[in-house]
Amino acid sequence: MDMASAIQTFMEESAELLQELEQHLLSIEPDEQPDKSALNAMFRAAHTIKGSAGLFGYDAIVSFTHWLENLLDKLRAGELRFSAELVTLLLACSDHIKALLESIEQPQADHQLQGLALLQQLQSYLQPTSLESRTSDWNSVTSEPSTTELKHQLWHLSLRFGPDILRNGMDPLSFLRYLGSFGQIRYLACIDDQLPELSRFDPECCYLGFELDFESNASKQQIEEVFEFIREDSRIRILPPHSKLAEYIQLINSLPEDPQKLGQILIQGGALTAAELDEVLGIQRHEQQASKSARPLGHILVDETIVPAQVVNAALKKQKQTEERKNQETRFIKVDAQRMDHLINLVGELVIAGASATLLAARSHQPALVEATSVISSLVEQIRDGALSMRMVPIGEIFGRFPRVVRDVSLELGKEIRLDISGADTELDKSMIEKLGDPLLHTVRNAIDHGIEAPDVRQAAGKPATGTLQLHAYHESGSIVIEVSDDGGGLNRQRILNKAIERGLVSHDAQLTDSEICQLIFEPGFSTAESITNLSGRGVGMDVVKRNIEQLRGDIELKSIEGAGTQVRIRLPLTLAIIDGFQVSLGKRHFVLPLALVIECLELDNTHNDQQYINLRGEVLPCISLRELFHLPKDTHLKRQNIVVVQYGHNRAGLIVDQLQGELQAVIKPLGQLFKAVQGLGGSTILGSGEVALILDVPQLIQLAERHERQQIGCSPNESAADLDSL
Amino acid sequence: MTIEQQSTGTSCLMTLEHELSIYQAAELFTPLSVALQQHQELELNLSKITEFDTAGVQLLLALKRAAQQQNKILKLSHHSAQVIEVMELLNLASTFGDPLVLTR
Numbered sequence: 001m002d003m004a005s006a007i008q009t010f011m012e013e014s015a016e017l018l019q020e021l022e023q024h025l026l027s028i029e030p031d032e033q034p035d036k037s038a039l040n041a042m043f044r045a046a047h048t049i050k051g052s053a054g055l056f057g058y059d060a061i062v063s064f065t066h067w068l069e070n071l072l073d074k075l076r077a078g079e080l081r082f083s084a085e086l087v088t089l090l091l092a093c094s095d096h097i098k099a100l101l102e103s104i105e106q107p108q109a110d111h112q113l114q115g116l117a118l119l120q121q122l123q124s125y126l127q128p129t130s131l132e133s134r135t136s137d138w139n140s141v142t143s144e145p146s147t148t149e150l151k152h153q154l155w156h157l158s159l160r161f162g163p164d165i166l167r168n169g170m171d172p173l174s175f176l177r178y179l180g181s182f183g184q185i186r187y188l189a190c191i192d193d194q195l196p197e198l199s200r201f202d203p204e205c206c207y208l209g210f211e212l213d214f215e216s217n218a219s220k221q222q223i224e225e226v227f228e229f230i231r232e233d234s235r236i237r238i239l240p241p242h243s244k245l246a247e248y249i250q251l252i253n254s255l256p257e258d259p260q261k262l263g264q265i266l267i268q269g270g271a272l273t274a275a276e277l278d279e280v281l282g283i284q285r286h287e288q289q290a291s292k293s294a295r296p297l298g299h300i301l302v303d304e305t306i307v308p309a310q311v312v313n314a315a316l317k318k319q320k321q322t323e324e325r326k327n328q329e330t331r332f333i334k335v336d337a338q339r340m341d342h343l344i345n346l347v348g349e350l351v352i353a354g355a356s357a358t359l360l361a362a363r364s365h366q367p368a369l370v371e372a373t374s375v376i377s378s379l380v381e382q383i384r385d386g387a388l389s390m391r392m393v394p395i396g397e398i399f400g401r402f403p404r405v406v407r408d409v410s411l412e413l414g415k416e417i418r419l420d421i422s423g424a425d426t427e428l429d430k431s432m433i434e435k436l437g438d439p440l441l442h443t444v445r446n447a448i449d450h451g452i453e454a455p456d457v458r459q460a461a462g463k464p465a466t467g468t469l470q471l472h473a474y475h476e477s478g479s480i481v482i483e484v485s486d487d488g489g490g491l492n493r494q495r496i497l498n499k500a501i502e503r504g505l506v507s508h509d510a511q512l513t514d515s516e517i518c519q520l521i522f523e524p525g526f527s528t529a530e531s532i533t534n535l536s537g538r539g540v541g542m543d544v545v546k547r548n549i550e551q552l553r554g555d556i557e558l559k560s561i562e563g564a565g566t567q568v569r570i571r572l573p574l575t576l577a578i579i580d581g582f583q584v585s586l587g588k589r590h591f592v593l594p595l596a597l598v599i600e601c602l603e604l605d606n607t608h609n610d611q612q613y614i615n616l617r618g619e620v621l622p623c624i625s626l627r628e629l630f631h632l633p634k635d636t637h638l639k640r641q642n643i644v645v646v647q648y649g650h651n652r653a654g655l656i657v658d659q660l661q662g663e664l665q666a667v668i669k670p671l672g673q674l675f676k677a678v679q680g681l682g683g684s685t686i687l688g689s690g691e692v693a694l695i696l697d698v699p700q701l702i703q704l705a706e707r708h709e710r711q712q713i714g715c716s717p718n719e720s721a722a723d724l725d726s727l
Numbered sequence: 728m729t730i731e732q733q734s735t736g737t738s739c740l741m742t743l744e745h746e747l748s749i750y751q752a753a754e755l756f757t758p759l760s761v762a763l764q765q766h767q768e769l770e771l772n773l774s775k776i777t778e779f780d781t782a783g784v785q786l787l788l789a790l791k792r793a794a795q796q797q798n799k800i801l802k803l804s805h806h807s808a809q810v811i812e813v814m815e816l817l818n819l820a821s822t823f824g825d826p827l828v829l830t831r
Contacts, residue, residue, distance in 0.1 A: 166749050171780045176816055188818045195785070198760050198793040203752035203786055210817075 010052050014101055017045040018094050019400070025087050025094070026403050039076035040254050046072050049097065061100050064115050067122045068093050076254070080125060088411075089121050091404070154186055154241050155216060155223060158305070160209040162233025167204050170230050176210070178226050183216025224273045231275055237305055240271065249314040262297050265315040271307050280306065337430070340390060347380070347387045348578055348667035354380045355664060355688030381665060384578045393433050395473045395482070396424030401437075402444060406469060409448045416455050416466040417448055423473035428480045432572060435552055436482075439545040443484045443568050444469065446541060451488030451566050461563065463487065477647060478574055478596035479554075485567040491560035493517055518558040522546040553682075555649075555699070571649055573699070581666035581685070583693065584644060584657040586627055587635050590693035591657070592666045592685055597646045597698045601660055604641040612708060614643065614654060621645065622705035623654035626696075629680060629704075646698050653705035655696070664688075668695060679704060732758075737767035744775040747783035759790060767799055774805035779813050791823060 024038045034042075046069040053061035068090070074080045096118055099111055157179075161172060179185060191209035195201070216223070220238055227236050240248065252269035263281070266272035280300050287294035294300075298316055301307040354377050361373040399421050410417040428436075452458075452467035459465050470485040493514065500520045501508045512520075524543040549556045554572035581592040604614075613622045623643065627634065635658065643654040666685040671694075675681060682697030731742040739762050747755070763769050771787075787803065794801035803825045806814065811827055814820055820827055 166752075166782050166785075169749075171749075171782075173781050173784075173813060173816065185816075188816070190784075190788075190817050190819060190822065192785075192788050192792070195789050195792055197796075198789060201756070201789050203756040203782060203789075204749060206781065206785065208781065208785055208788075 007056060010056060011101060011104075014049050014052065015098070017049055018098055018101075021045040021094050022091065022404060023400070025090055026407065028082055028087055030084060033082055036076070036253075039072075043069065043072040043076050043254070058100075058104060060112075060115070061097065061104075064093075064100065064119065065097060067119055067126070068097070071122050071125055074126065086125065089118070089125075093118050093122065154213040155183075155244075156239040156241075157210070157212050157214055157223070158235075158237040158239070159212075159227070160191070160235040161206045161230065163205045163207070165230050165233055166206045168233075172206075172208070172210065172230075175226055175230070176212075179214060179216075179223070182218055182222070183214050185212050186215050187213040219270060221270075221273050224275060238273075239305060239308065244270075245308055245310055248311045252311070252314045252318050262312075262315055262319055265318055266301070266307060266311065269311065269315065271311045271315075272301070276306050280304065335390070340387075344387050344391070344578075347384050350380055351384060351578055351665045351667050352686045352688070356690065357688075359688035377665070384665065388578060389427075391430045392427035393430045394425045394427050395433070395480070396421075398433060398437050398440060399424050399471055399473075401441070402471060405441065405444060406448065409445065413449065414454065415448065415452055417452055418466050418468050420468060420470045420472075422471070426473040426475060426480060428572065428574065432552055435548060436570075436572070439548045439556075439570070440482065440484070442541050442545050443570075444471070447484055447486040447488065447566065447568075451486040451490075453489050457489075475574070476571075476649070478594055479571050479649070480574055482570045482572075483567055484570075485565060487565040490562040490564055490566050491518060491521070491558070493562060496520055514560075515557075518560060521558060522556075553699075578665060578667050581664050581695070582644070583661035583664050583666075583687075584642070584655075584659065585661055586630075586632050586658045589630075589632060590661070590687060590691060591626065591696050592664070592693045593644070593646065593655070593696040593698055595663060597648055599645045599647050599652070602643045602645065602654075604643045604656060616645070616654070620709075621652060621654045622709040623656055624701055624705045624708070625656040626680075627656070627658075629701075646702065648699045648702050651702050651706060653702040655701060666693070666695065732762065734766065738770065739766040739768070740770045740772060742772040742775060746778035747773075747776050747786070748778045748780040749782035752782040752786050756786060759786070760793070763790060763794060763797070763799060763801065768802070769794070769800070770802040770804055772805050773803055773810045774807055776807045776810050779807075779809045784813060784817060784819070788819075788822070 021042050024034065024042050027038075028034050046065055050062055050065040050069055053065065071080070071090075075082065080086075096111070096114055100115075103111060159172070165172070176185065176188075189211045191211060192207065194207040194209070196207070214223070220240060223238050224231075224236070227234070230236075248269045248271040252265055252271075263272065263277045267274060267277060280297060283300055283304070284294040284297060295303070298312045301312055302309045354373070358370075358373040358377055361369040364370075402421070403419055406417055406419045447469055452469065453461070453463075455465040458467060468487050470483070472483045472485070474481055496517050497506070497512070497520075500506045500517075500523075503523075505520060505523055506512065521542050522545075546556050549570055549572070552572050554570060556568065556570045558566065558568055560566040580595040582595045582598050583590060583592050585591065602616075613620055615621075626632070638658055641656055641658055642660050643656050644660070645652060645654050664687070668683040669685055670683055671678075671681060680697055680701050681694050682700075683695040685693050685695055687693050731744075733740045741759070741762060743755070759769075759771075769790075776783075787801075791801050801823075803810075803823055806825075806827055814823070814827060
């Protein structure tokens with residue numbers, strides 16, 4: 001066995017289990033007790049971690065988790081009830097186990113101390129107070145069970161001995177005496193209906209049987225063992241007392257959900273012993289052979305009075321539950337990320353090769369071939385979408401961390417905050433999930449720390465004492481947008497301005513628009529926090545956040561209304577390795593832009609060569625001539641140009657190109673380091689003809705266009721008439 | 728194992744000695760069943776029994792049943808401590824219907 005990969009699996013599974021435990025804990029409403037399945041899930045999480053840790057010899061984890069498991073066991077047995085303090089303690093314990101897991105290779109001394117402190121708290125819940133235990137002792141002394149009650153606590157044994165046991169040297173009396181050593185026989189009837197007439201009586205044959213009621217704390221297994229030596233030849237039936245039934249059923253319900261056969265479930269529940277199972281399987285086999293059809297196991301168990309019907313039903317239900325769960329689980333499989341990437345690369349190559357084939361087919365003018373390659377293209381598109389969607393992960397994975405963060409931080413700061421999450425199933429590429437975590441976390445912390453005010457401040461301002469923090473994600477034309485909104489105090493315009501002036505970022509008489517003031521937040525080292533908490537306020541935050549977002553080729557914008565709240569909007573491109581593209585050309589040069597960002601295409605009258613903007617149905621549309629941008633040679637033969645109107649977020653621009661070529665599937669091949677600084681390019685692709693086409697970075701182009709527009713507007717009134725004419 | 732037998736008319740008294748177990752069951756069976764057949768009443772004195780097992784119980788039960796069928800009487804008397812212990816364990820006092828009095 002590969003130890004390293006086994007340990008890896010253990011770590012991953014334990015992390016998942018801790019996550020599950022945490023989620024259950026966080027979802028406990030105040031003054032409510034969680035339901036049975038939640039309690040069981042929490043117990044199982046601890047139990048499984050303990051067991052697995054034991055396999056690897058991680059004793060520190062085992063011993064700590066053992067106490068956690070005990071506590072959870074009491075909770076699920078109803079002996080303890082949840083309270084807010086207990087939930088906090090359990091969360092702390094879960095964190096501690098996480099820390100232990102992470103530092104498995106180098107155990108840390110302070111973990112030990114922390115662990116001891118937590119254990120003390122756990123134990124205070126586990127030990128009943130001395131008063132309680134004395135009370136329960138008193139109760140058991142003064143009350144005596146009535147006879148009917150007693151009957152319910154009695155095992156019923158039905159013994160029918162095989163004829164040869166006496167000859168084999170066995171004496172049923174000795175078994176009965178042995179039973180008496182760990183319990184009491186309350187009632188016994190000797191069954192002698194098998195005794196034949198004297199003439200046929202063989203003194204050395206056993207014709208007797210016993211029916212007895214037996215009071216004992218022993219398990220079924222223990223009782224069965226008494227009759228071990230005569231099991232084979234005799235019919236031994238051990239029926240648990242009524243009170244045990246409930247215990248069995250409870251045990252069965254709390255079994256871990258591994259796929260198991262009915263017999264196994266019953267054995268684990270304690271209602272069936274292994275020997276009995278063998279016997280019943282034997283009966284089943286026999287029936288199968290004799291009449292080609294056997295009763296189901298459950299039926300035989302009930303008919304032979306080996307297991308009471310209720311217990312069999314509980315086990316069957318458990319089995320069904322487990323099967324359903326198993327079906328769900330097998331819906332997901334773990335895949336090595338490298339293999340996935342390899343697959344996507346191959347799909348990319350397939351797209352290019354397919355494009356090449358389609359082009360050749362078109363040139364061949366053979367309708368059948370064109371048709372065939374068209375079918376291939378469509379299939380490749382579907383494979384592409386399927387392969388790429390495997391890399392997509394719902395953003396809920398990141399969002400899932402935040403309930404905990406919000407809870408902890410609001411407790412720490414003494415604020416009341418409610419977290420609303422929507423759009424958790426909005427998907428984004430796996431590679432982005434990791435990089436998005438930190439910026440998002442910081443933004444949320446800012447909102448809690450600086451945005452939402454303390455409850456009394458809020459109430460004084462006429463707001464509800466509980467602040468609301470909203471995390472919302474959605475798709476929008478080729479991007480994923482994440483909004484973090486709060487209904488706190490908003491950005492204080494004046495304070496920010498003052499701080500900026502203080503730091504020399506702006507001159508003290510500068511006129512800044514609201515959005516420009518908001519942008520100041522993103523300057524390095526900027527913070528208007530009155531006090532520095534250990535969360536934020538040090539001013540190392542927002543600029544790093546902005547940088548991280550930009551590294552993901554996204555952007556971040558801030559909107560705020562003083563007194564009402566703030567909204568941070570993060571937009572990230574859904575960079576897929578293969579996109580639906582729109583091909584355009586300038587002279588002999590081909591370019592591709594993402595189809596999702598294209599709004600419309602217009603013809604451009606060639607009279608105005610250097611258009612900076614056009615009038616699009618009454619709207620001003622800033623334009624960029626790609627020819628100018630990329631310094632391509634002018635084409636004097638060109639009669640007509642085209643404008644491709646693109647949109648990113650709320651901004652639009654027009655890209656002036658020569659010809660429109662149509663749609664294609666483009667595999668994005670990154671440009672080398674050398675070209676990273678080039679404005680307006682975001683990669684390259686290979687066309688069906690084998691030529692290289694450059695992929696346009698539409699967001700950048702739009703920004704460029706806007707900048708030009710602003711410059712245009714902001715320039716001095718002494719504009720030349722020619723410029724004004726071009727309006 | 729020896730049997731002391733005393734017959735008086737239709738009754739017979741047999742005193743069984745020492746062991747009444749699987750080892751003696753086959754041996755004992757014939758004389759006991761013959762005695763029952765030949766008499767109206769059979770009394771078995773069990774004061775000397777030191778070993779008494781299921782086979783012994785079974786034998787007595789078989790005889791009791793036969794006696795009932797034949798409308799005869801089977802009496803057990805002077806049960807030894809071992810016999811009493813087994814009778815009580817197996818709840819057989821009422822089946823045989825004899826008074827259980829400890830002889831020692």
